[in-house]
Amino acid sequence: MEETPAVMIGKALRTVIQRGNIAKAVDSLPVEINELGYDPWGLHPDRAKLYFALASLFYRYFRPVVHGIENIPDGRVLLVGNHSGQLPFDGLVVTMACLLTGTPPRLPRPMVERWFAVLPYINIVFSRAGAVLGDPINCRNLLEAENAILVFPEGVKGSGKTWKHRYQLAPFGRGFMRLALQTNTPIVPVAIIGGEESIISVYDFKPLARLLKTPYAPIPPHLFLVGPLAFWPLPVRFHIYFGKPMTFTGPFDDEDEVIDRKVEEVTDRLQAMIDAGRAKRRSVFR
Amino acid sequence: MVGASLAEDGFRIVGVDYRKVEHPPDYVEAVYRANYNKTLIEDIFRRHRPTHVLHLGRVGNLKEQIGKRFDLNVLGSRKVMDLSLKYGAGRLVVLSTFHIYGAHPRNHIPIYEDEPLRAGTEFPQIADAIQFDNQALTWLHRHRALPTVLLRPCHVVGPHINNTISRFLRLPVIPVPMGFSPMTQFIHERDIVAAIVGATKGEASGVFNVAGQSPIPWLEAVALTGARVVPVPSSLGALALRASTRVSSAFPPYMINFFKFPCVISDVAFREAFSWRPRVTDREAIVSTVRGY
Numbered sequence: 320m321e322e323t324p325a326v327m328i329g330k331a332l333r334t335v336i337q338r339g340n341i342a343k344a345v346d347s348l349p350v351e352i353n354e355l356g357y358d359p360w361g362l363h364p365d366r367a368k369l370y371f372a373l374a375s376l377f378y379r380y381f382r383p384v385v386h387g388i389e390n391i392p393d394g395r396v397l398l399v400g401n402h403s404g405q406l407p408f409d410g411l412v413v414t415m416a417c418l419l420t421g422t423p424p425r426l427p428r429p430m431v432e433r434w435f436a437v438l439p440y441i442n443i444v445f446s447r448a449g450a451v452l453g454d455p456i457n458c459r460n461l462l463e464a465e466n467a468i469l470v471f472p473e474g475v476k477g478s479g480k481t482w483k484h485r486y487q488l489a490p491f492g493r494g495f496m497r498l499a500l501q502t503n504t505p506i507v508p509v510a511i512i513g514g515e516e517s518i519i520s521v522y523d524f525k526p527l528a529r530l531l532k533t534p535y536a537p538i539p540p541h542l543f544l545v546g547p548l549a550f551w552p553l554p555v556r557f558h559i560y561f562g563k564p565m566t567f568t569g570p571f572d573d574e575d576e577v578i579d580r581k582v583e584e585v586t587d588r589l590q591a592m593i594d595a596g597r598a599k600r601r602s603v604f605r
Numbered sequence: 606m607v608g609a610s611l612a613e614d615g616f617r618i619v620g621v622d623y624r625k626v627e628h629p630p631d632y633v634e635a636v637y638r639a640n641y642n643k644t645l646i647e648d649i650f651r652r653h654r655p656t657h658v659l660h661l662g663r664v665g666n667l668k669e670q671i672g673k674r675f676d677l678n679v680l681g682s683r684k685v686m687d688l689s690l691k692y693g694a695g696r697l698v699v700l701s702t703f704h705i706y707g708a709h710p711r712n713h714i715p716i717y718e719d720e721p722l723r724a725g726t727e728f729p730q731i732a733d734a735i736q737f738d739n740q741a742l743t744w745l746h747r748h749r750a751l752p753t754v755l756l757r758p759c760h761v762v763g764p765h766i767n768n769t770i771s772r773f774l775r776l777p778v779i780p781v782p783m784g785f786s787p788m789t790q791f792i793h794e795r796d797i798v799a800a801i802v803g804a805t806k807g808e809a810s811g812v813f814n815v816a817g818q819s820p821i822p823w824l825e826a827v828a829l830t831g832a833r834v835v836p837v838p839s840s841l842g843a844l845a846l847r848a849s850t851r852v853s854s855a856f857p858p859y860m861i862n863f864f865k866f867p868c869v870i871s872d873v874a875f876r877e878a879f880s881w882r883p884r885v886t887d888r889e890a891i892v893s894t895v896r897g898y
Contacts, residue, residue: 353818353819353820353821353887354818354819354886354887354888355821355825355887355888357788357819357820357821357822357825359714359715359788359819359820359869360714360788361787361788361820361822361867433710433711434710436710436711436866437710438784439782439783439784439785439839440784441784442784442785443784443785443786443822446788451714452710452711452712452713452714454711454713455713456713457713457714460713460714460715
């Protein structure tokens with residue numbers, strides 16, 4: 320076969336898939352697929368291997384240090400993380416950490432923002448790799464099928480944070496807690512350190528966001544020096560802390576005030592983990 | 606095909622269509638051309654006193670004027686249901702469609718029977734289909750004396766099917782929206798026939814989704830046809846479809862959303878209520894639709 324750039328990239332990715340144990344990890348996942356290899360949400364494990372190989376390049380780029388992966392219990396679990404970094408590299412790093420360092424490997428299904436579904440091509444890549452539209456019924460169905468779900472209850476308020484609000488949790492929604500109660504699912508808080516420094520935003524240019532129909536339009540401080548390269552993530556080191564599982568009991572349709580108190584327990588725990596993780600970090604690059 | 610299957614089971618079949626039926630099949634005892642909302646339909650009920658009424662003739666063709674579709678689908682259906690009750694039918698089956706849920710970027714997977722019908726928000730042309738369904742739903746709750754089954758099947762395909770989706774899959778060149786491939790469900794003609802027959806002979810009543818084996822991406826379905834695939838920017842495709850409906854009925858514009866966003870339904874309730882399972886694989890369903898056997 321002619322050694323075109325596409326062929327060379329394909330070969331390189333296949334090598335990454337094999338060497339990085341991605342194939343072995345994906346093959347060991349308990350996914351129910353149909354005769355054409357898809358699950359009902361569009362996950363295609365064989366194609367996902369290719370996307371995970373690409374994702375693993377970023378995973379290596381960020382050189383994450385993973386703590387407490389053993390805290391993820393078997394079966395259904397909600398991984399609740401702090402969101403940051405403008406682009407969803409935090410989700411990518413946590414997903415790859417569970418896949419590559421989990422024993423056994425787990426594939427947390429990331430719940431993605433609703434606007435991903437209307438992005439051409441990206442919606443296909445995300446579905447084939449296991450991402451699912453962030454919707455309570457999708458989430459409930461996946462939990463009842465004993466999946467791990469990765470959620471960022473801050474939503475776009477978290478990912479679009481500007482520098483002055485870094486590592487301060489935006490208010491959490493109540494949906495994840497109601498789902499945990501309804502499906503009797505443990506919650507594992509996940510503190511992600513490094514995301515805030517990967518793509519720094521000093522200002523959210525809202526008129527541009529409205530024009531582009533995006534949730535926010537980040538302005539990196541060095542945008543005027545390096546142009547679009549400012550959106551390339553900095554080679555910071557990620558530290559991922561998986562906390563001990565938290566279990567909650569009570570009716571899922573309880574009053575908002577009651578649910579808010581339970582949500583607060585999770586945000587308090589997560590904020591404490593973030594603060595401790597940052598205190599231990601010697602440099603954003605080490 | 607439903608008639609043939611029921612005839613084999615000993616039912617006597619009377620057919621009614623609002624269009625002319627050129628060659629009625631042998632198993633049919635009588636065939637009438639009658640608008641469902643006109644007086645002749647009552648004569649047919651009076652003469653034959655049907656024990657089971659299968660209302661399968663919803664008009665989905667947008668070539669028909671909205672006024673006529675409303676008359677046939679809404680007023681006509683109301684009349685068929687009222688007459689079924691008046692003349693003592695023992696069971697009523699109404700065939701609706703999953704199109705009324707609408708394909709939408711916010712759709713979760715799967716969609717259950719009690720969920721909102723989004724289709725009308727973007728395509729008001731489908732209002733008659735939504736009202737057809739809603740009316741049957743209200744009717745079945747009000748008239749418990751006549752057990753009624755309302756079916757909402759996914760895309761029905763097969764060698765003998767001549768609906769929009771089957772004709773589209775048979776094209777030699779298939780345009781697809783660039784950058785989208787939503788999970789899509791198909792049910793083969795043999796399976797939908799078995800489902801309708803099961804609903805006719807069964808005991809449960811209510812509203813039920815009916816789907817095939819399992820959802821597959823739209824581009825996989827197109828690939829199975831062997832057609833040449835032409836990706837088209839979806840805005841251009843939508844514009845072309847809206848323009849084309851002014852001169853032809855070939856393709857309802859709302860269908861483009863079914864090639865961009867998912868509309869995956871759950872038929873668990875139907876499977877449990879009627880002990881029914883689809884037998885035909887997705888691959889066979891698509892391939893047989895294109896090959897014609």
